[in-house]
Amino acid sequence: DVKVTQSSRYLVKRTGEKVFLECVQDMDHENMFWYRQDPGLGLRLIYFSYDVKMKEKGDIPEGYSVSREKKERFSLILESASTNQTSMYLCASTLIAGGNNEQFFGPGTRLTVL
Amino acid sequence: QKEVEQNSGPLSVPEGAIASLNCTYSDRGSQSFFWYRQYSGKSPELIMFIYSNGDKEDGRFTAQLNKASQYVSLLIRDSQPSDSATYLCAVNRDSGYALNFGKGTSLLVTP
Numbered sequence: 001d002v003k004v005t006q007s008s009r010y011l012v013k014r015t016g017e018k019v020f021l022e023c024v025q026d027m028d029h030e031n032m033f034w035y036r037q038d039p040g041l042g043l044r045l046i047y048f049s050y051d052v053k054m055k056e057k058g059d060i061p062e063g064y065s066v067s068r069e070k071k072e073r074f075s076l077i078l079e080s081a082s083t084n085q086t087s088m089y090l091c092a093s094t095l096i097a098g099g100n101n102e103q104f105f106g107p108g109t110r111l112t113v114l
Numbered sequence: 115q116k117e118v119e120q121n122s123g124p125l126s127v128p129e130g131a132i133a134s135l136n137c138t139y140s141d142r143g144s145q146s147f148f149w150y151r152q153y154s155g156k157s158p159e160l161i162m163f164i165y166s167n168g169d170k171e172d173g174r175f176t177a178q179l180n181k182a183s184q185y186v187s188l189l190i191r192d193s194q195p196s197d198s199a200t201y202l203c204a205v206n207r208d209s210g211y212a213l214n215f216g217k218g219t220s221l222l223v224t225p
Contacts, residue, residue, distance in 0.1 A: 031211045042217035043158075043202070050211075058212070090157055094211055101146060101211040103204075105157035 003027070004106035006091055012112045019078040021109050023091030031094045032074035033103065034058075034066065036087040043090065049074055081113045116141040118205050120216035128224055133190040135219050137203030140184070146206040147179055147186045148213065151199045158202055162188070193223045 007022035023032065033048040035058075045058030047066040055066050063085060067075045074093075078085055088110050092103040117140040127133045135149075146165055150158035164170045164177040164186065176189040186205075190197055200218040207214055 033212060035215075040217070043215040045212060045214075048212050056212075101206060101213070102148065102160050102163060103213060105159070108157050 004091060004093055004104050006089075006106040006109050008109050009107060010110050010112075012114065013078075013081050014114055015082060017078075017081050017113075019081050019111065019113075021076040021078075021089055021091075021111070023074045023076070023093075023106055024072055025074075025093040025104070025106075026072065027093070027095060027104075028071065029093035029095045029104075030071070031101075032068065033092040033094075034064075034074065034076045035090045035092065036060070036085075037090055037108075038087050046076065081111075083113050085111065086113045087111060116144075116205070116207065116214050118203055118214045118216040120201075120203050120219045122217060123220040124222050125219055126222045126224060127193050129193060129195060131193050131223075133193045133197065133221055133223070135188040135190075135201050135203075135221065137186045137188075137216055138184055139186070139203075139205045139214075141205065141207075141214075142181075142184060144184075144205045147177070148204040149175075149177060149186075149188045150202040150204060150215075152202060152218065153199045161201075190221075193221075195223050195225055197221060198223050 034046040049068045065077045091106040149161045152158040162177045178187045202218045203216040204213040
């Protein structure tokens with residue numbers, strides 16, 4: 001079974017702190033994604049990566065950066081956390097096989113910024 | 115921004131009935147369509163994907179795709195209380211493998 005893990009289930013940080021959210025997948029997937037999910041707004045794509053050291057902006061990249069130094073690991077960085085970044089953060093990965101780009105999700109990190 | 119639209123619900127159906135969930139999308143060039151289920155406090159999990167016009171069946175679930183009308187639906191037969199969840203429709207983006215998600219439809223199956 002594909003396994004996508006995230007470093008924390010719950011995280012509480014202070015405004016202005018630098019925050020690192022880690023995501024690791026164990027199935028050699030090329031593509032990895034970071035979303036945030038908020039009530040009434042659904043899943044919104046922050047950043048994604050097609051390969052090591054490659055990244056693409058999603059729909060809401062402002063205030064975030066990412067790092068992909070190894071194929072299995074994709075990190076989301078909040079350079080200076082703000083209260084409006086309080087959200088559920090979901091990481092996903094996908095292997096393209098036969099045109100099926102099913103995304104497998106990690107358990108999520110609920111981040112609260114005080 | 116390409117749109118994926120779903121009725122937020124809640125959609126309430128009695129146990130044993132057919133639940134019908136609908137989704138429309140704006141990008142006529144979309145090729146891949148996915149239905150995810152998300153229980154409260156959990157992450158989304160894939161139920162079905164569909165690429166071709168018509169119906170695709172998997173157990174109690176049937177996905178229906180009509181590309182001309184830009185419409186995809188999910189039917190759940192013999193609905194069970196355990197089917198109560200939010201159902202997310204997702205469509206591939208033109209940038210390749212990323213997906214656009216709808217905001218989800220909340221389904222409640224009552225005993």
